[in-house]
Amino acid sequence: MAAKDATLPQFEATALDLIPKVASAARGTFRTHKTKKVQWRIVQLRKLYWAIEDFRPRLIAALMHDLHKSEFEAVLTEIDWLLKDCMFMIKHLNDFAKDEKLGSPAVPITYSMMNFRTRKEPLGAVLIIGPYNYPLQLLLAPLIGAIGAGCTAVLKPSELTTACAMVVKEMIETRLDRSAFTVVNGAIPETNALLAEKWDKIFFTGSDVVGKIVAKKAAETLTPVCLELGGKNPAFVTKNANLALAARRLLWGKTHNSGQVCMSQNYVLIDKQVVPAFTEFLKVAYKDMFPDGAKASPDLGRIVNARHFHRIKKMLDDTKGKVVMGGEVDEAELYIEPTAVLVSSTDDSMIKEESFGPIFALYPVNSLDDALNVAASVHRTPLSLYTFGSKSENERVLNEMTSGGATLNDSFFHGSVNTVPFGGVGDSGWGSYRGKASFDCFTHFRTIAETPSWADKILRVRYMPYDMSKMRL
Ligand code: NAD
16 A cells, blocks of 8 residues: 655644635625626636646646545546536536527416526535545535536535645645635534625535535525435346446445445345355456456555444444455555445444445345335435346336336446536435536526516506406407
C-alpha cells in the first residue's frame, strides 16, 4: 500500500461562527441576479472545467490519500466524469434554459391566444452535502447542475475524505466566483449549523439515517430536498443466466472502489441448483482480476477509515454463513478482501446490513417467486437491482420489484453513464439528477401566461354578473 502523501493540506474545519455569514452571502449574491445570466453560468462552468484540469494531479493524490483510489478509477469515475459533466452542461445550457412555449394538449385550443410558456428559474441559494465514497463526483456533479440552473451554492464535503475536502475547497474558492460558490468543511456540528440556515434546496447524498435528519430539518422551513440515499441492493441469478459472465460482472460491482458504491449489490438471490457452479466462476473471476491476490493488487482501494473497516468486519464476524471466496482482513492497511458468503437466513448480518464494502452474500432460493419474496422482505424500494436470467425472467423481476435504477445482465451500468438520470425511489431517495435532470433538479418550472388586451372581448363572460347562457362560449 502506498504511503500517505504528506504534501496534501491538513484538514481544517470551517469556524462555526462563519457559517451563517457564508449562507447569507450565498443568498445575497443570488439576489443580485447575476447568476441568472446564462453567459455568466457558462463562464463559471468553463472555470470549473479548467480548475479540475489544473488540479488533476492534486485531486488524484488526494483520492489516493483518502481512499487508496487507483489513478484509473480516479480519472474514470471522478475527474473525467466531472469534465464530461461540465462539457455536457456548457453545450446544452442555452437550450435547457430557454423558455418553452406551452401548446396543445397542455393548453386547450380555446386558450391558445393567451401565450402560455414555461420559464426556467433558478431555485436560489442551495446547499450540497456530499458523502465520502466519490468525494469529488458526488459533490461537484450536483454543483454543475446548480451552476447550470443559475443557483448559488455552498458545498459540504465529507469530513472522512480529508484531503479531497481541502483540495476541493481551495479549487472552488480560488477558481469560481467566490461570492456565489463556497465550501464549508467539517462534520456534524458544521452540517447542523448549515442545516439551521434557510436554503432554497438541499441536495444530500449519504446514508438514510442522516437523510432523515436532513429531511426533518428541511421540513421545518419547507425547504425542498433531493435525497440520494443508501443501497441494500439485490441481484437475481437464475439457472438460465450465463453464470461465468454473471460472476465476473458481480465481482466487478464489489471490487470497484472496494465495494464502497451505493449501487453495488448487497446480496445475490441465486437459484440453489447453480450455487456450486456460480461459486467456482466467482473464484475464476477473482483469479483473473487478482493473479497475485487482491491485497497485492495496485488497483484495489482500501476502506475509508477504521470505523468503516470495523463495521464491515463485524458483518463478517457476525455472519452464520460460510465464506466461499475471500475472507482476509488487515486492519493496519484497512484492507478487506473481496468476499462472498453463502448464507441461509435473511436475518444474517450479511443481508440485514448495507455492506458498502467489498463483501456480499449469496442466498440460495428455490425459484424466482422465492427470490422476489425474499427481496421484497429485505427492502421494498432498493436503490438498484440487477438481474441475470432469461429475457422473460429479467422482465418479470423488473415488473414485480421496483428500484431507483436497474441493470439487466450486469452490475450498476445504469449508474455508469454520467448523463442519464440517476436517483432512488421510496426510502432509497427522492429526486434524481445527472445530465438534463441535474439542471431540472435546481430549477423552478414557472408557468407564465400573457393575456392580450384585445382578448377581453372573449373573456368578458368571466366577469360578474355571471350569465349561465354564455357558459359554453
Ligand atoms: P453519511 O450519511 O454518514 O454522511 C454524508 C454527509 O452527511 C457527510 O457530509 C457527513 O458529514 C454528514 N453527516 C454525517 N452525520 C451527520 C449528522 N448526524 N448530522 C448531519 N450531517 C451528518 O454517509 P457516508 O458514510 O458519507 O456515505 C455512505 C452512505 O451514503 C451509504 O449509505 C451509501 O449507500 C450512501 N450513498 C448514496 C449514494 C446515492 O447516490 N444514492 C451515493 C453515495 C453514497
